[in-house]
Amino acid sequence: MPSRSASGTGNALTIFMNKKNPAHAPAVDRALDVIELLAASERELSLSEILAMLDIPRQSLIRILNTLCDRGIVDRAQQRGYYRPGMKLLHLGNSIQDKIKLRSVARPYMQELAQETHKTIELSTLDRDQLVLIEQIEGTEGVRLYTRIGSAYPYLHAVAVGKIYLAHMDEEKRHKVLEKIGLPAVTEYTIVDMKELEEDLSRVRENGYAFEDQELRKGVRRVVAPIYDYRNDLAGCIGIAATVFSFELKDRERFGQMVKETAARISSGMGKKK
Amino acid sequence: MPSRSASGTGNALTIFMNKKNPAHAPAVDRALDVIELLAASERELSLSEILAMLDIPRQSLIRILNTLCDRGIVDRAQQRGYYRPGMKLLHLGNSIQDKIKLRSVARPYMQELAQETHKTIELSTLDRDQLVLIEQIEGTEGVRLYTRIGSAYPYLHAVAVGKIYLAHMDEEKRHKVLEKIGLPAVTEYTIVDMKELEEDLSRVRENGYAFEDQELRKGVRRVVAPIYDYRNDLAGCIGIAATVFSFELKDRERFGQMVKETAARISSGMGKKK
DNA sequence: CGATAAAATACCATATAAGATATTTAAGTA
DNA sequence: TACTTAAATATCTTATATGGTATTTTATCG
Numbered sequence: 001m002p003s004r005s006a007s008g009t010g011n012a013l014t015i016f017m018n019k020k021n022p023a024h025a026p027a028v029d030r031a032l033d034v035i036e037l038l039a040a041s042e043r044e045l046s047l048s049e050i051l052a053m054l055d056i057p058r059q060s061l062i063r064i065l066n067t068l069c070d071r072g073i074v075d076r077a078q079q080r081g082y083y084r085p086g087m088k089l090l091h092l093g094n095s096i097q098d099k100i101k102l103r104s105v106a107r108p109y110m111q112e113l114a115q116e117t118h119k120t121i122e123l124s125t126l127d128r129d130q131l132v133l134i135e136q137i138e139g140t141e142g143v144r145l146y147t148r149i150g151s152a153y154p155y156l157h158a159v160a161v162g163k164i165y166l167a168h169m170d171e172e173k174r175h176k177v178l179e180k181i182g183l184p185a186v187t188e189y190t191i192v193d194m195k196e197l198e199e200d201l202s203r204v205r206e207n208g209y210a211f212e213d214q215e216l217r218k219g220v221r222r223v224v225a226p227i228y229d230y231r232n233d234l235a236g237c238i239g240i241a242a243t244v245f246s247f248e249l250k251d252r253e254r255f256g257q258m259v260k261e262t263a264a265r266i267s268s269g270m271g272k273k274k
Numbered sequence: 275m276p277s278r279s280a281s282g283t284g285n286a287l288t289i290f291m292n293k294k295n296p297a298h299a300p301a302v303d304r305a306l307d308v309i310e311l312l313a314a315s316e317r318e319l320s321l322s323e324i325l326a327m328l329d330i331p332r333q334s335l336i337r338i339l340n341t342l343c344d345r346g347i348v349d350r351a352q353q354r355g356y357y358r359p360g361m362k363l364l365h366l367g368n369s370i371q372d373k374i375k376l377r378s379v380a381r382p383y384m385q386e387l388a389q390e391t392h393k394t395i396e397l398s399t400l401d402r403d404q405l406v407l408i409e410q411i412e413g414t415e416g417v418r419l420y421t422r423i424g425s426a427y428p429y430l431h432a433v434a435v436g437k438i439y440l441a442h443m444d445e446e447k448r449h450k451v452l453e454k455i456g457l458p459a460v461t462e463y464t465i466v467d468m469k470e471l472e473e474d475l476s477r478v479r480e481n482g483y484a485f486e487d488q489e490l491r492k493g494v495r496r497v498v499a500p501i502y503d504y505r506n507d508l509a510g511c512i513g514i515a516a517t518v519f520s521f522e523l524k525d526r527e528r529f530g531q532m533v534k535e536t537a538a539r540i541s542s543g544m545g546k547k548k
Numbered sequence: 549c550g551a552t553a554a555a556a557t558a559c560c561a562t563a564t565a566a567g568a569t570a571t572t573t574a575a576g577t578a
Numbered sequence: 579t580a581c582t583t584a585a586a587t588a589t590c591t592t593a594t595a596t597g598g599t600a601t602t603t604t605a606t607c608g
Contacts, residue, residue, distance in 0.1 A: 023586090023587080027595080027596090057596075057597045057598080058597080058598095059596075059597050059598075059599095060595090060596060060597060063595090063596085063597095079605090080604065080605065081604090081605090
């Protein structure tokens with residue numbers, strides 16, 4: 001995944017909804033800025049660093065940090081004046097009911113698939129027009145192919161998971177979504193032609209799985225299959241990802257069948273009726 | 275775990291630090307109240323329900339909800355006027371660096387232990403005087419012994435993990451901590467006598483693992499061993515938990531050795547030098 | 549150990565966000 | 579289609595949280 005969204009937290013539309021929404025609570029917006037900043041940062045940040053990056057008046061920032069620290073959202077680090085994300089976030093993050101259900105149902109199957117293939121196994125879903133990685137089991141290759149759990153990604157056309165979702169939308173919705181983001185070339189392999197994409201989507205529907213060949217990141221391939229819930233709604237996707245060295249083109253169909261098979265079993269686990 | 279803390283989010287001290295801290299940002303406190311309320315609730319909540327539970331003026335609440343929704347922290351549900359935790363929380367929850375490191379290092383070993391024992395395997399740590407469950411692999415018994423990942427628990431004396439931490443503290447700190455919370459009887463088996471507890475802690479130091487016999491919940495036993503990081507600091511604990519039916523007293527030593535063994539390997543993975 | 553720099557606390561005037569009131573929109577029901 | 583209920587938006591005044599400025603605390607370094 002390209003570094004520009006690697007920080008992950010970024011909603012693609014954040015750029016547009018610039019500040020100062022009259023129907024907002026400004027202090028809360030600021031607090032969220034602080035939290036996201038700390039979450040995105042690899043290391044702990046000092047008061048003055050935060051101050052420099054966010055243009056919040058010193059006194060207000062201190063008040064916000066006090067609040068967040070007392071609530072466990074943010075932690076004061078060893079060194080006085082340094083801050084980092086707090087454990088409470090872990091707890092809150094684990095309260096997203098339905099996604100968590102998918103995760104717990106899927107995990108054992110993912111584990112199995114990982115042991116069979118020795119590849120990276122990914123569980124993803126769509127949330128507010130963004131693809132989100134819910135769970136991941138890293139393969140033996142040691143390459144981290146995706147960003148961290150929870151990161152969102154807006155370019156549906158460049159990812160196998162996105163193709164699954166696009167293939168499931170009715171035409172109207174699909175066009176609306178694609179118009180909003182366009183078909184930017186993430187790599188030189190990304191599909192940037194609408195007709196070509198539609199053809200690919202037909203193939204997805206035919207095969208029952210989606211294939212992604214270095215379209216998101218050079219050197220990385222993926223196959224992904226849809227998971228359905230008890231009402232036969234698309235609940236998420238499970239996929240196999242690997243570098244071109246261990247995932248050759250001839251493996252495509254074989255891996256495709258494997259994810260399909262696994263996805264079907266997870267769907268059963270989610271209560272899908274046959 | 276008794277239901278009073280099952281909602282989990284509750285810092286044991288929340289009761290005391292009642293509202294209106296002058297050094298706080300009130301709007302942020304309110305927003306956090308909303309988030310925690312939604313996170314603790316099983317189902318989606320309507321505006322008026324939140325209103326009733328939190329005594330925030332209607333207009334202010336709407337502003338806060340608007341902010342949280344636009345930021346992805348909260349989601350508007352299908353039904354207009356209903357709210358639930360948003361996916362952004364998942365992402366933020368996965369940004370707690372060091373804990374996440376422990377988790378990713380430990381996971382494969384936990385998996386192994388789970389396959390060997392068919393019991394529930396738990397990874398926990400101490401954070402701000404509270405025990406926190408970081409990761410869990412549910413055993414075949416299907417009984418959920420602990421609350422969800424991220425929940426915090428203050429009664430160190432009633433849990434094997436807590437005993438590990440108590441055993442590692444110097445006397446002064448230990449007394450301070452225990453005084454603060456006391457030795458309340460969580461079940462009829464909970465150790466409520468100081469001398470008895472100290473004896474148990476000595477045993478923990480001797481054995482290298484802690485044992486918990488229905489002290490937190492009737493019918494449940496645990497063995498837990500400490501994990502150390504590269505500076506030989508206590509980084510967390512791994513444990514086996516099961517009901518008395520599948521975890522008999524005669525299994526204690528055998529399971530104890532197993533967690534010790536696994537904990538040692540995780541410690542190596544965390545960079546502990548021998 | 550004294551000097552320096554940064555964080556945390558304290559105080560207070562004022563800009564501003566909060567909250568009461570009223571209006572519009574939406575959903576559910578008869 | 580009209581009726582009912584609740585949510586969302588809009589408007590405006592005042593209380594209040596904000597953000598200056600100054601002070602105290604804490605840590606670091608020569």
